[in-house]
Amino acid sequence: MKETLSINSTDFEVRRSSRRKRISVGFDTGAETFFIAAPTKLAGTDILRILGPQISRLMDRLTPSAKRALPPHKYEDGEKFYYKGVEYPLKRVHSEKEADLSFREGFFFIGSASGNERKTFKAWYKRALYDEIRKILPEWTRRIKVNPASVNIKTVRSVWGSCSSKGNLTFSTRLALVPPDLLEYVTAHELCHLKHMDHSAAFWEELSGHMPDCKERRKMLRDQEYLYRWW
Numbered sequence: 001m002k003e004t005l006s007i008n009s010t011d012f013e014v015r016r017s018s019r020r021k022r023i024s025v026g027f028d029t030g031a032e033t034f035f036i037a038a039p040t041k042l043a044g045t046d047i048l049r050i051l052g053p054q055i056s057r058l059m060d061r062l063t064p065s066a067k068r069a070l071p072p073h074k075y076e077d078g079e080k081f082y083y084k085g086v087e088y089p090l091k092r093v094h095s096e097k098e099a100d101l102s103f104r105e106g107f108f109f110i111g112s113a114s115g116n117e118r119k120t121f122k123a124w125y126k127r128a129l130y131d132e133i134r135k136i137l138p139e140w141t142r143r144i145k146v147n148p149a150s151v152n153i154k155t156v157r158s159v160w161g162s163c164s165s166k167g168n169l170t171f172s173t174r175l176a177l178v179p180p181d182l183l184e185y186v187t188a189h190e191l192c193h194l195k196h197m198d199h200s201a202a203f204w205e206e207l208s209g210h211m212p213d214c215k216e217r218r219k220m221l222r223d224q225e226y227l228y229r230w231w
């Protein structure tokens, strides 16, 4: 029988080994569950005492990378895609004319003639994000009192945004998928880089001054990062 241990309302499978000398927490990507690896003779109460205080931090550290292993999209009828933090189902349209992607009445429509859905989605998200950023940028440039030299949108998966020494801002197409408050966070974050090029205390002070909950938003973006993908 499997030994389990409940910490902060999460059940962990305890995997024991006589060769093991220390406890560690892991995430089983196949079973999508957390487990605790422990020495054979260590009592459950000792595991609780040792892991309890740091369990949420350990779990936070494990899940983002573990969850990044979501299966790729197949672009099938009914499959859901994020837009501004909300998931909407895809409808395949059997029309030669409707090759492009459109969004209406809470559905994404894509023509059966579209041969490359990933690219079609990318182009659609890019346009949608451009419109969204154009809407919120004036407010944030006014608040932070900066003016970017240019604003570009590129399909980069590894970063949400960047700011060059010449004041050119680049945003990832993926931001079209995130909730508005997280897009706002990345926008304000990059704009603050026009004043502070690093992540120094002065940078965070500046950003917090305009967005007091910036650290929470940053954490949310990290935690939910694995969800916001269309490929």
Ligand SMILES: [Zn+2]
Pocket (backbone or CB within 6 Å): 189, 193, 198, 199
């Ligand atoms: Zn930064």
